[in-house]
Amino acid sequence: MALTSKQRSQLRGLASSLDTLLQIGKGGITDNVVASANDALRAHELIKCKVLENSMLTAREACDVLSEACSAEQVQVIGTKFVLFRRNPKEPKIELIKAKK
Numbered sequence: 001m002a003l004t005s006k007q008r009s010q011l012r013g014l015a016s017s018l019d020t021l022l023q024i025g026k027g028g029i030t031d032n033v034v035a036s037a038n039d040a041l042r043a044h045e046l047i048k049c050k051v052l053e054n055s056m057l058t059a060r061e062a063c064d065v066l067s068e069a070c071s072a073e074q075v076q077v078i079g080t081k082f083v084l085f086r087r088n089p090k091e092p093k094i095e096l097i098k099a100k101k
Contacts, residue, residue, distance in 0.1 A: 003073050003085070007096045011075045014094065015048055015083040022049040024062050034069045041072055041086040045094050051080045 003011070021040050024033060040047045049066065051059045063082040067074045075083040087094070 003075070004097075008075055010097050011046060011083065011085050011094070015046055015075060018046065018048045018083075020050045020081065021047045023052055024049065024055050024057065024066075025052045026054040026056065028055065028057055029062060029065050029069065034066070037066055037070050037072075037084070041070060041084065042088055045088055045092070046075070046083065046085050048081060048083050051082075053080075 021044070022033065022037055027033075037047065037049070049062070051057055051062045055062070057065070059077050059080050059082050063074050063077050063084070066072070067084055070084065070086060072084040072086040075085050077083075085094075087096075
């Protein structure tokens with residue numbers, strides 16, 4: 001499911017008040033990081049992640065790799081932080097703006 005610009009804008013607004021749930025350090029993106037991201041996305045649908053200074057990855061690279069591994073949508077990347085979204089099919093928590101046809 002590709003996000004429209006209005007939906008992305010809505011999610012950016014929601015993400016601004018979120019605390020960082022996941023930090024990526026010098027170990028990079030390991031199986032444990034992917035599992036933690038999957039659990040957080042299942043519980044919250046929208047998560048904010050941070051890439052620490054000692055990481056070998058940039059925030060853009062980490063966002064690309066983690067979104068691919070978790071089948072999540074990239075919402076935004078700013079500085080060392082990025083936001084991911086994945087709808088929970090059983091218990092949706094966030095109601096997205098409908099896309100115009």
